[in-house]
Amino acid sequence: MENKNKSEKLEKLTIRISKSKKEMLKKMVEKSSYNSLSELARAGIEKELNIEMYKEKKAKKVGR
Numbered sequence: 001m002e003n004k005n006k007s008e009k010l011e012k013l014t015i016r017i018s019k020s021k022k023e024m025l026k027k028m029v030e031k032s033s034y035n036s037l038s039e040l041a042r043a044g045i046e047k048e049l050n051i052e053m054y055k056e057k058k059a060k061k062v063g064r
Helices: 019-031 037-062
Strands: none
Touching: 019 037
């Protein structure tokens, strides 16, 4: 996954997860189109942000 907005600087983010979850994520990477755990994590974060933006947009329409 590449930085879609080339002018936007990427920031470092560290997370702590259990060893078993890390192993599960490694297996997911092996079976997916992602090249690394970092790419998978970025995709997951992007997905959650998109869901949240959709919810906010939908809530604004309902509140009209």
